[in-house]
Structure formats: structure tokens, C-alpha cells
Amino acid sequence: MVQFENEVAVVTGGGSGIGRATAEAFAREGARVVVSDVDVEGGEETVSRIEENGGVAIFVEADVTDEDAVAAMVETAVSEYGRLDFACNNAGIGGAQKPTADLSFDEWERTIDVNLHGVWRSMRYEIPAMLDGDGGVIVNMSSILGRVGFENASAYVTAKHGLLGLTKTAAIEYAQKGIRVNAVCPGFIDTPLLSEGGLDEPEARTGIESLHPMNRLGSVDEVASAVVWLCSDGASFTTGEALTVDGGYTSR
Template structure:
């Protein structure tokens, strides 16, 4: 995939899909800014990339804080002179409560990270992309942003918002050499899935029963699609939501 020498920010890159995506970009020759609120986890990813002769640095960022997002993008540009791609992956999971039982603090936290955080990252990155004349955004949405997801109101709302923001921005900047796409993973092996099954162990069998492939996705499989969308191999693709769910949405 054509991402060699690109400068790429991946948020929430300390684990799960973000980690796999950062490693995958580096494998194909990109320089990766591994961003996470947990610098210890992020450093482990950087160490793994460097041990495999890749290029990466750590940049701590809480995407729910606008000034930290500004620092993330500005420090990246100051360090490398440009920003080619930002992957907005940072997110937190659902609380598995019915809508009337939802706690206000949980709603606020999920929306702050999953929705507002993506907006912040898009806003700041787009300012840089307009200045340099090109850029690429890949947002990590979810199958929960495309179809009904009960007991999941804040997470579902945030991921539907990510899909909408992706499509709106793609139209706004289509003539500016800036592409904006999203991937919508289904049930994928990750900390969020572990959290779900840990809270309700019976969900493991239930979830697999609705996946035609009868297995969960792997983070590396999602990363493949992200890097492809960010590459020069997909120059005519914008405003799309690529669903990776083993057929669940069928």
C-alpha cells in the first residue's frame, strides 16, 4: 500500500485497533505519531515499531480536550513539516444500560471522547490540510453507527455522529484534495469487546450467533482497511463507510 514516507497520527493507538493500525502503517513505511492518553501503552507500541525498523514517536493526547488536540497536530507538523493522515480511533465503550437507565455522566463521557473528540481532531487537522493543500482523514466508526444497537444509547449516538461527520466533511473538502472516510467494524477482538463480555459472559455466544462468519474480527483486519483508505491506492474514494463485520449487517 502506498503510504511510504507519509506522516500519520493515530489516536487511541495504545491498544486494540489503534495499536494494530499504527503498526500496520509503520510496516508499509509511514512515520507514525502514536497518540494515546496512556503514554505507557503508547510507548510499548512505539518500541515494537522501532524494534521492527519502523519510525514512530509518542504524543500524549486526550481528544476530549481541544487544546491537547491542537498540540497534537501542531507538534507533529513542527516535528515533521507536514501531516498526511489522521486516524481518529480514540474511543470509549458502552455502558450496557437501557436509555431510561442511562447515567448522565456516562453519556457526557462517551459523547466527549467518541463524538466531540473526533470533531476536534477533524477541525484541527483540516486547518492544516487546507494550508498544505492535501490530507486524508480516516474515522473509526462502528456497526453501531449504521444499525440499531439497544442498551447502547450514548455509544450508538456517538458512532452515528461519526458517520454523519465523515460524509459532511467529505463533501465540503472534495475539491480541496482532502479525503474523508470511515470504517465501521463489527464485533472485533478488543478491550471494548472484552469489557462487554466481562460484564455479561453470556454475550459471547449470543454475539457469535449473529455473525455469519461465526467469529470476531481481528484488529489487524480493521487496520488493513484503514491503511488502504489512507493510501494513494484509493485516491477516488471519499465519504465512504467501509463495513467490516463478517456479514453481521446482512
Template structure:
């Protein structure tokens, strides 16, 4: 894989989990990283880890459900580092487990505001900057729930399906503008969201493991490596894809 030396990456939801692992991975390959999150303490810790390893990073607080904050984050990225080469749209929330008729309108609206509209706002701002500078790479974090149904998680599944739709549409719209857009679709991966669920639901981790043919949950670092692969210059022919990182789940 090529180095990302002198490239600039903006990563949302980088205060923990997949976002943090991705920020650390890009920094290790030479990228200058903008760590974005609503979790200021987590974001600061990610920056600290990058700097301790000899990398360069700054933290920008951003609630992706607010388009003005997204625009400000992209603007600050360019003001700080001069450009934006890579956008990783990872920020997201989990939802309540309930059947569709039991889901509240508020829960539905919050889920779509962060997990779908947030990705839309990020893509808009990132693409505007990339068009102005002549190209870039975007990876959106969807989910296996964006490919198949998720009983008891309808709003989450709907939002993640929408992320794949946005990904494929943008890939087609900007393919000749040197902007590549792909998605990664993880199965259950150790993160604050998943580990929090495991902590309050006895037996949940074992049920998750049984679903996955490889017999374990994913690690954030494994998802990060798939994201790096999609952004590498060697893979410039790859756009509009939703890469499954699922331990074999969708093979059956």
C-alpha cells in the same frame, strides 16, 4: 497497495487494539507514525514495537475530549515530521449497558465528549493542517452501531452515528481541496474494550459470534488493512464512505 513511504500518520487511541494494529501497519508500509493515547504505557509499547521492526514513531499523549490537547498533538506532529498526511481518529470508550431511561446524564456526556466531540476536534485540527499543505486523508473509526441501533447502548450508538454524519459532511466540504474523509465501521473486534467485556460477562463471546455470519469476532489487523486501503493513493476516488467490516452482519 501503494507504499506510504515518507507520509506522516497521526493515530489516536494507538496504545492498543485497532489503533496499535493500524500504527504498526502504516509503519510497515514506510509511514512515520505519531502514536497518540491517554495510555502512556500502551503508547510507549506501540512505539517500541514499531521501532523494533525498523520503523519510525513518536508518542504524544492526548485526551481527544480536550480540544487544546488535540491541537497540541497536531502541532507536535508537524514540528516533529514537517507535515500531516493521514489522520486516523480511533480513540474511543465503551459505555454501560443499560436501557435509555436508565442511562445517566454523566454517562451520556462522557460518551459524546470522547467518541463524538473527540472526533470533531481531531478533524478540525487535522483539516486545518491539510488545507495549509494541500491535502490529506482522514479515516474515522465508527462502528456497526453507527449504522444500526444498539439496544442497551444508546449513547454509544448515537455517538457512532454522529461520526458517520461528520465523515460524510467533511467529505463533501473538502472534496475539491484534495482531502478525502472516510469511516470504518467494525463489528465486535478483539480489543481491550471488547475483551474486557467478554472477561466479565459469561457467554458474551458466544453470543457475539452467533450474531456474525462469518462465525467469529474481527481481528484488529483486519480493520487496520481496511484503513490502509482507504488511505492508499490508488483509492483517491473514494471519499465520504462508511465501510462496514462486519463479517456479513449487515448483509441480512
């Protein structure tokens, strides 16, 4: 028995990692999925994987720093499937790994633009589409670094902290209008993003694993499961929440 039959989900950053796992999880639950990414090959591969397993999906190329592209992404979901029920705003970048004072303005601005402004741009179009229908659920992908600091990642940390404020505020604004807005805060997850900061090197990986009391990295499926639960009827009284999926990282 699937729980999202005939419902529609948009997943940004759906071409790999957490986004791909989330798109596939929505499809397994019966949702029709709009997979969005700047990575055309990766996004189309996600769609193929969904279709091979009997699901329904389409790919829309969209850069979340481009407002017209974001608008087109949501418009495609509505025109293709008639509605928008769920959105997982997952697109993000790690950004430059440098001490705060060594970051260039462009490095700072790029990280904030993708990871924070990109989610806001997406919500600007997702929310009206949901209001035109039967409401919906938005899940924004934050991070444990939206809760704590981390050396050489000030722009990323700032964006992810800001994302939690955006999530809580929107949750209050639309709580009586049929839209729930939550966030997920993953610990370090085994994804391609890990390599951007050199954290996939064996010694670095072991060190990162040891920061989690479970002494391992999380899996993309573990995060996708959290997203799906937040969108389910089981989370019907949950809004404004930042659900931490971190193997105990922030419990220390």
C-alpha cells in the same frame, strides 16, 4: 515496496487494539507515525513495537476531550515531521451498558464527548494541517453500531451514527481541496474494549460471534488493513464512504 514513504500519520487511541494495529500498519508502509493515547504505557509500547520493526514513531499523550491536547498532538506531528498526510481518529470508549432511561447525564455526555466530539476536535486541527500541505486522508473509526441499533448502548450508538454524518459532511466540504474523509465500521472485534461490557465472557462471546455470519469476531489487523487501503492511492476516488468490516453482521 512501501506506499507511504516519508508521509506522516496520526493515530488516536493508538495504545492498544485497533489503534495499535493501525499505527503499526502505517509504519510497515513507510509512514512516520504519531501515536496518541491517554494510556501512556500503552502508547509508548506501540512506539517501541514500531521501532523494533524498523519503523519511525513518536508518542504524544492526548485526551481527545481536551482541545489543547488535541491541538498539541497535531502541532507535534507537523513540527516533528514537517507535514500531516493521514489521520485515523480511533480513540473511543464503550460507555455505560444500560437501558436508555437508566443512563445518567454524565454517562451519556462522557460517551458522546469522547466518541463524537473527540473526533470533531481532532478534525478541526487535522484539516488545516493537511490544507497547509499537499492534502491528506482522514479515516474516522465508527462501528456497525453507527448503522444499526444495539440494546443497552444508546449513547455509543448515537455517537457512532453521528460520526457517519460528520464524515459525509466533511467529505463534501473538502472534496475539491485535496482531502478525502472516510469512515470504517467494524463489527465486533477482538480488542480490550470488548471486556468493558462483559462481552469477553465465554457465553457472551459465543453469542456475539453468532451474530456474524462468519461466526467469529474480527481481528484488529483486518480493520487496520481497511484503514490503510482508504488512505492509499487505490482509494483515490473514495470519499464520504463508510466501509463496513463486519463479517456479514449488517447483511442480515
